[in-house]
Amino acid sequence: MSDTRGQRDDTMPIDTAELHRFLTELLGAGGVIDDPAEFGRYTTDWAGDKGSDPWMVARPGTPEQVADIVAFCHRHRIPMVAQGGHSGLVGGAQPDAERRELLISLERLNRIRHIDPINFSMSVDSGCILQTVKDAAEAADCYFPLALGAQGSCQIGGNVSTNAGGLNVLRYGMMRQLVLGLEVVLPDGRLWNGMHALHKDNRGYDLKQLFIGAEGTLGIVTGAVLKLAPRPQTSRTALIAVPDIASALALYGQARRSCCDLLSAFELIPRVCMELAFEAAPDLPDPLDEAYPVYVLLEVSASGPVDLDAMIEHLFETGAEQEHVLDGVLASSEAQAAQLWQIRESMLEGQQMRGEHLRTDVSLPISGLTAFFEAASHAVAQRSPDTQIIAYGHIGDGNLHFNLLPPPALDLEAKKALLHELETLLFDLVDAHHGSISAEHGIGRVKQAPFLEDLGELEYSLLSGLKRLFDPHGLMAAGRILPR
Numbered sequence: 227m228s229d230t231r232g233q234r235d236d237t238m239p240i241d242t243a244e245l246h247r248f249l250t251e252l253l254g255a256g257g258v259i260d261d262p263a264e265f266g267r268y269t270t271d272w273a274g275d276k277g278s279d280p281w282m283v284a285r286p287g288t289p290e291q292v293a294d295i296v297a298f299c300h301r302h303r304i305p306m307v308a309q310g311g312h313s314g315l316v317g318g319a320q321p322d323a324e325r326r327e328l329l330i331s332l333e334r335l336n337r338i339r340h341i342d343p344i345n346f347s348m349s350v351d352s353g354c355i356l357q358t359v360k361d362a363a364e365a366a367d368c369y370f371p372l373a374l375g376a377q378g379s380c381q382i383g384g385n386v387s388t389n390a391g392g393l394n395v396l397r398y399g400m401m402r403q404l405v406l407g408l409e410v411v412l413p414d415g416r417l418w419n420g421m422h423a424l425h426k427d428n429r430g431y432d433l434k435q436l437f438i439g440a441e442g443t444l445g446i447v448t449g450a451v452l453k454l455a456p457r458p459q460t461s462r463t464a465l466i467a468v469p470d471i472a473s474a475l476a477l478y479g480q481a482r483r484s485c486c487d488l489l490s491a492f493e494l495i496p497r498v499c500m501e502l503a504f505e506a507a508p509d510l511p512d513p514l515d516e517a518y519p520v521y522v523l524l525e526v527s528a529s530g531p532v533d534l535d536a537m538i539e540h541l542f543e544t545g546a547e548q549e550h551v552l553d554g555v556l557a558s559s560e561a562q563a564a565q566l567w568q569i570r571e572s573m574l575e576g577q578q579m580r581g582e583h584l585r586t587d588v589s590l591p592i593s594g595l596t597a598f599f600e601a602a603s604h605a606v607a608q609r610s611p612d613t614q615i616i617a618y619g620h621i622g623d624g625n626l627h628f629n630l631l632p633p634p635a636l637d638l639e640a641k642k643a644l645l646h647e648l649e650t651l652l653f654d655l656v657d658a659h660h661g662s663i664s665a666e667h668g669i670g671r672v673k674q675a676p677f678l679e680d681l682g683e684l685e686y687s688l689l690s691g692l693k694r695l696f697d698p699h700g701l702m703a704a705g706r707i708l709p710r
């Protein structure tokens with residue numbers, strides 16, 4: 227660890243004027259927001275829900291400024307929470323209603339620091355938008371593979387802190403596999419420089435991994451060294467109709483083997499999700515002449531001279547022979563491929579347009595997905611036959627968003643109560659099938675209760691001991707993952 231800030235022991239509480247004066251002197255007027263009328267974009271989330279107001283919003287532009295702010299908060303015992311692109315789905319970046327938190331937005335910490343195309347690495351400020359990072363990598367003939375629906379707004383710091391996954395995990399891994407080094411401001415204001423660009427580094431404990439997926443509870447990420455891949459020169463997208471989930475998984479096994487490591491995405495899209503996409507984007511064409519119960523959207527890509535068309539055609543043929551494949555389309559142009567991917571994006575909007583619904587993000591062993599899907603569908607139908615199941619996901623990673631739309635006739639309170647009950651039922655089944663209630667979105671506050679319920683005593687004591695070690699005063703992102 228380097229640089230020691232925040233050493234003065236001066237724990238006197240301070241008032242709003244003093245906090246404002248400190249922040250303005252450090253950041254200039256544009257670096258502080260204290261007018262509640264301007265809090266909206268920091269408190270309203272992707273779903274449009276309004277969270278609580280923070281005490282103030284600080285917008286530092288350098289890692290040192292983040293460290294100074296955190297040291298000040300530590301000294302005066304001010305609770306704080308980091309915010310990136312605010313696209314997280316478990317309420318972690320929203321200020322806590324019960325404590326006046328200082329919201330530290332990383333939006334101005336957005337420099338691409340260095341790209342090394344020989345080392346296939348790139349170091350960036352944590353406030354860089356994911357799409358900007360992907361574009362910069364591409365300009366250097368490299369590829370940063372993290373890809374998700376929110377990539378136009380989410381930030382690298384948020385991706386690191388939620389260990390984001392997305393569409394290409396089966397080939398490139400989650401953020402844990404894509405980070406070589408980190409720079410982090412610890413809860414007392416010390417700045418840890420772990421910005422190593424090493425592909426191999428076995429010097430004992432791997433500290434950076436503690437901060438990945440920690441949802442800002444152990445420190446604020448200010449910089450990251452990212453692992454790049456060769457830029458794919460060609461890619462092919464296909465939509466394949468299959469009779470059921472079991473066939474989709476059989477096809478997955480086949481695709482993993484016959485497309486080698488070139489398979490980069492394998493998404494499950496039931497027909498009901500396709501219909502949602504058409505509701506949100508009525509101009510989208512139905513890609514096949516007939517409607518089928520289940521579809522798989524897959525992508526293969528290569529950076530060398532490989533015949534991807536032949537690879538996918540072979541998959542079609544063998545899949546049809548084994549009766550896993552009913553029909554399909556191989557996109558013949560980039561525009562057609564984009565249209566197929568738009569189905570994947572638009573169905574989320576369609577789901578959102580239907581109003582109150584249950585969003586889950588579960589994972590299971592890939593071989594256990596069919597049994598879980600059947601058990602969960604049966605259990606939901608038994609309890610509430612009119613609830614609609616919207617189950618899609620990155621099934622190549624065993625990740626299913628088993629979402630539920632309640633019967634439209636119910637009033638809002640009844641819908642909420644029903645969905646809560648169904649969530650408990652689903653999570654019990656996830657447990658029984660040896661899965662996880664959070665595949666990629668994290669715990670935040672939204673998933674805290676079921677997370678804690680399932681946590682053994684030993685695990686709880688290790689996790690809370692870790693939190694106490696880093697943040698003994700419980701100032702940073704308190705109440706996220708673990709209770710305050």
Ligand SMILES: Cc1cc2nc3c(=O)[nH]c(=O)nc-3n(C[C@H](O)[C@H](O)[C@H](O)COP(=O)(O)OP(=O)(O)OC[C@H]3O[C@@H](n4cnc5c(N)ncnc54)[C@H](O)[C@@H]3O)c2cc1C
Pocket residue numbers: 272307308309310311312313314315317318319332352373374375376379380381382383384385386387388389390391392393441442443445446447448574666667670703706
């Ligand atoms: C349309 C849509 C699609 C999505 N698809 C996927 C997907 O396919 N896969 C997936 O994994 N996720 C997905 N997500 C959720 C995903 O978690 C986020 O999009 C993203 O990783 C969060 O980044 P953010 O910058 O928006 O973080 P925020 O939402 O701002 O923050 C998320 C958490 O990280 C903390 N945090 C943020 N920045 C920092 C920092 N610099 N240091 C420390 N803590 C920090 C916050 O306090 C909070 O707890 C999706 C979200 C949306 C809205």
